[in-house]
Amino acid sequence: MQHNNNQNVSFANEPYRDPDFTINFKAPFNAEPRQDVLVQQFITPTEKFYVRNHAPVPDINGESYALKVDGLVGNPLILSLSDIKNKFEKVTINASIQCAGNRRTMMSEYKKVRGVGWGIASLSTASWSGCRLKDILEYAKVFTKTEGALHAVFWGLDFGCPEDNGKPYGSSITMEKAMDLDGDVLLAYEMNGEPLPRDHGYPLRVIAPGIIGARSVKWLDKVTVSSQESESFFQRRDYKIFHNGVDWNNVEKYWDKTPSLQELSIQSAICIPAPNSTLYLPFTITGYATSGGGRKVERVDISLDGGETWDYAELMGEDKGVCNKYWSWVLFKYTITQLPQLQNKDHQKIRLVCRAWDSASNTQPKDVKDIWNLRGVMNNCWHF
Amino acid sequence: MQHNNNQNVSFANEPYRDPDFTINFKAPFNAEPRQDVLVQQFITPTEKFYVRNHAPVPDINGESYALKVDGLVGNPLILSLSDIKNKFEKVTINASIQCAGNRRTMMSEYKKVRGVGWGIASLSTASWSGCRLKDILEYAKVFTKTEGALHAVFWGLDFGCPEDNGKPYGSSITMEKAMDLDGDVLLAYEMNGEPLPRDHGYPLRVIAPGIIGARSVKWLDKVTVSSQESESFFQRRDYKIFHNGVDWNNVEKYWDKTPSLQELSIQSAICIPAPNSTLYLPFTITGYATSGGGRKVERVDISLDGGETWDYAELMGEDKGVCNKYWSWVLFKYTITQLPQLQNKDHQKIRLVCRAWDSASNTQPKDVKDIWNLRGVMNNCWHF
Ligand SMILES: [Mo]
């Protein structure tokens, strides 16, 4: 199962996918479910879970698979899949994973950005089972922070990422997140009670809840404990957010001094109805809201008049989290039974908006204009 | 030192205060330093630290003072000040404390709210020393969460709060925050290396960093571990944030179903120059930025044109925090050497704005209109 940078990568051996996906990029495969289908249930069915790939999907034999753990550890490891399943406690968490590029298409409509165009459905929620990264790192006798152990660097087996000269996808998280017992970072081998499907990282992937999906590396090849962040393109030259004066002519000055994205911000979107729908009363609006860092979604506001007046949506709170461990989205609904302004008219145009607030009183920015950024990441403006 | 609800409370024995304070309310005393003075140093001099009192300042004898610890604990405690100093490890942290009402005056200018009017200086930063609340609760053999220990309820000795029928000030935090080793909740007896001054809670106060100042109860009388939040007015009928449709006619429906504020959101303000100043180039803008929950301030953006274009301020990063333990503000500066648009005019009006971003990619809302709320709390809109 050794791969190297020079191998031919091809898309000839991609897995079967749900024909109902909206395909945003074909090869590598990037697709999101229909937004109305997404909010039908708290746990997204595996086949509907959005797919964000950076290269062809590796075809890995779980029997011969080995995870390497090296770097600033006293006891470097090579672990088989059965070692991982048998030597370490099995932990199951519900967690949403959201791409930092979620809602990028809307940002691009305001002003063009580069990157895969995503609607509002590049996030999904699953039950993940695996071992704690913390347990594996402790077994490897990981060094302390003062000894320089600051980042857990992940490499995938998905060779052939065009942005990074054919290297596999790579990324890192801080050791504080990796080693936090309440951080719930897993090396997951099951998704919704079944072995991971190929598109979601078979046989082993990182699940780093509360932070951008880009850090939850799939088809995990190696964990290296390091004093430095991942040197991958995807850590150093992507997934960063700048003010609107940074463009492709001057961005080189900014990459190194801009932190790589980790925790997600507060986010919400209306999934039903689709924009420009004709509604017949009573009508129920349905959507999702989520925040990063385990923060709880405290409320979702709905406006029928573009944000002049608001009311509270009902939260369908299936995320039974505890303080700072709310890893999953909440779904919300709001039923319109009458429109106060509706008088003698048969039709009335309403301007639906949603915005969420989290347990740190953070809320979404109103206008995409104010958060526009070159890479089109972290678009969490009010959803009209 | 026993007080009771019926005692006469008077303001005849208030401590000496800096004559340079801006007094927002005289009795109880509520005052903030001059905003230009505030940002002269990272640690606010004790006499310049903003004061937010809810009643007359108690005059407590440290020799006879006793802290009570009761409720859901196996070993209720009565501890003298020297017990607290001698039995428990002394811990020192730098932390900013910010009133949830900071910048309320600006919110009230948009649309009237009730509450003490504060400018932009109802926050300050100090070095606090004391013992960990966690250590005291463990010594008291605190029950577990499954045994119902969900809130640490604090009562002060400042009898005479008019909002709460003469009771002392009270508030609570979650046990997750209280018991989190990384949460750094202290029972502090020193401020900037000296015993607490009377205005800041002598002889003992709570310092709960990263959350609204209202939870850092001064003149601490008692800690009760409870399955319920504090029943104080200040937990149940204040310090909550609603949408703009909640007013004094309908608010009763909303209090109980609205969470009490805990973690602070992302905030920043320009302290120098004052609004409507005449500036001569080169000119340096100075201000502060802070976030809640220990999140790091990653960047501060400055605009000279009301938010159309932005540049980065320089962060004077004296907060040497670690992941999710950035308890102190950062000060920032930005020097204007020339105005690109200045051509043949002698004078030019610029529209300065700042906004900050934290490590969870949260940023401040643009317009106060969009976050206006009945109690005028958590105003963190862009600062013009
Ligand atoms: Mo992503």
Ligand SMILES: [Mo]
């Ligand atoms: Mo406050």
